[in-house]
Amino acid sequence: MKNFGVSILLRISLILLLALGTTYFFTQKYYAFSFSIFIVFLISGYTLFHYVTSLNRKMKRLFESIQYQDFAITFKADNKMGKSFKDLNSDLNAVISSFNQVRSEREATLHFINAIIQQINVGIVSYNTLGEVEISNQTANKLLRVYRLKNINDLKAEQPHIFEVLESLKPGESRLLTLEDNDLSFSITEIQMRGRRIRLLAIHNIRSELQIKELEAWQNLTKVLRHEIMNSVTPIVSLAETMRDIVNDEIKPTTATEIESVNDLKEALVTVQKRGLGIMKFVNAYREFTSIPLPSKTHIEVTDLLKRVEGIFAPKVAEGNIKLSFDYDADFEIFIDQDQLEQVLINIIKNAFEANYTCDSPEISVRSKLKNGIKTIEILDNGTGVPLDIREKIFIPFFTSKKLGSGIGLSLSRQIMALNDAKINYQSISPQGTAFILEFI
Template sequence: MNRFAIGIVVRIGGLFLLVGLATYLWLMRQGLITRSTIVPTLTMPLLIVTGLFLLWLVTNLYQYVTGINRKLTFFLESVRYSDFAITFNANNKLGPSFAQVNQQFNEVLEAFRQARAEKEANLQYLNTIVQHVSVGLLAFDASGQVELVNQAALKLLNTYRLRMLSDLEALHPDLPGRLTGPGRQAAFAYAAGQGNDLAIRTTDVRLRGRLVTLASLQNIRSELQQKEVDAWQNLTKVLRHEIMNSVTPLVSLTGTMQTILEHDIAENMPTDGPNAPVLTEAVGDLRDALATIAQRGEGIMRFVDAYRHFTTIPAPRLADVPVSALMQRVAALVRPTFDEQNIDLRVTLPDALRTIRADEAQVEMILLNLLKNAREAVERTPNPVIHFEALPDAARLTIRVADNGPGIEPEALEQIFIPFFTTKKSGSGIGLSLSRQMMQQQGGQLTVDTTVGQGTAFCLTF
């Protein structure tokens, strides 16, 4: 017999003894028992004491019998409310079977603790991944309450906090309707401003009976720009091929005609006679005409051949480039020219340890081109100032070249990155196109911000 059964027998036996004693005392109190060793005046106090002992024993028996139920209830409540910090004493006061029950309770709670810790670790791991992916992720329920949003989505939407989709109405009035409206598209493009052209895809997921919408946001501005550059490159290749195929034979034939003119016609032309002056003048005019054709043909060939660089940019050689040293070197190259024209060049360097992953030679070429453009933009500006500065933050670094020149007209702003477009009297019109293409190949961006009458700022974002 285990200890629990012994405890039950002992308590029931004690209960019967106390009931018998109480009955005996009560009978004495009623005078039904006259012969007794107990003093009659003590029957009432003894009856009260016996009753109290009897009540205590009944209560103890109830608690003793229902103790396992209380433990089971306590265990189930801890599971229900995910409180796995409690433990049960694995003792043998009630016997080995109860010790095994307590031990099993503790093992089950430990399994729950481990499962919850693993779940929290997985959620933390998943949340870290979600926060670090470059694609914006946004999850919201049917009421528009945002349940998940990562930093990429906040940056693309130009906001720092998002709790309800209605919070977007101030910046993007039509976006909440396109995400939740009855005519919602599974995939659509959206111009979010700040240089962000977004490709948005949505899908519905049912979680425990609730409908949750998951939206992914990706900035396709760089892809659109790359497609535009590819289109211009293909057009340039075709034009270059056709022009060279047409002009090269003309230049060659012009050279042949010049040889014939000099060696066959001019040498055998009569020097006297009535027609000699006319022939001499005609040969001179023909010589000038052929020379002009040859000169212009060779000029066209050089002009077209110069644009082969637009379609043959070498692949970048990426390395860790110290930004401060790079900017100091570029500033030293342009400062003599700036000083000659009394241009105030203001350089703001980042932390000396800050680096970017880029092709140093290409970035230097881009910066020199932007500074040259800024210098030309302020030629007629009183008190010209050019800012050459680094704007670092935690995730990226931006190098900014800003001037206080006349700015760029809106109609020209849309075309400045188009190959061969230029607002200058002299210039090829491919400098900015090449610069943007080189930045795209390095995973960066070249953007422009301008205000007519106040100035222009070009930004390289790495």
């Protein structure tokens, strides 16, 4: 600022000289010349005022840009007014650049944190004392069954049971709410942030977690049972085959009684061998329940998928016994293993064809739906439905109400859906019928 001070002194000196010159020539009665010098005096005074107050204007612009977070301004218009102004402009531009960098880093950090929040499997909702939602991730919207939550009070009309829980829940408390298709755990933490009270709501889907643990337990049990059964039955089958060969080759009956006894022994050994092989085949049939490959996920259009499944069942529909219709109410994209999801749909539709029907027009309906951001595929039939006493057991491995069923179709479907971060639920339709709902992220 040394040059700035020198420039001020020179300008003041010039103004003083002009003032003295005006006075001198006025006293000598050179009025015209005196007036001209006076005009120059006024111009010099104005330029001195503008020169001195330019720093205040710069600082005002700087503070306003910080206040309104407008960091697009630059200071360089008066670089020609001297090196001091050029250096000052450079320093002010450096300050603006620093603020701009801090804001960019903050926005990048917030974007990163928001991306993390959106990816976690726990529902997160942040709202203030007025109920205004500031942060809400996709999992929370999905569990609360809303497309977009702007205010917690909006739940009063859409999800009254959930709203009652949130309204009565105090900070630090947790509460479990059992719904038709979910068991949700709610917990609230209250924090102070910049003089404001913020409530942080965490929502856990307990049912899905329990289902995953249940599937893991069934898988481990199945592996152990299959191993032990195979270890026990294999030598029995081998010994039965060996004994049958010995009886055929080495035992030569001579009397009618001996012949009858040997034939009975052969028949018994054949029966043991066949039943042993049957048990081994039966046990091996459950290998797929414990060895599902990890999904190879891709983005697929649900309409294209349903059209493929519709083509698979075309020969079955041609028989004319049961009507199968596909309604493409909504087309949306899902990120899932296409082959595995196709197998789930085939399993459920096949079960629907095998259901009991007492009505005159048996019908199966498959439709895609998109409501409040929730993507679903529904498979409905108008059969007699699942008896009330076994509804809780239909997803249990090896449980079946069919004479020739293996009992792994639905449990396998649930496992596939869980591996693909999706869900399958059962609902009873009044007055009769069944609905299986596949829900996707």
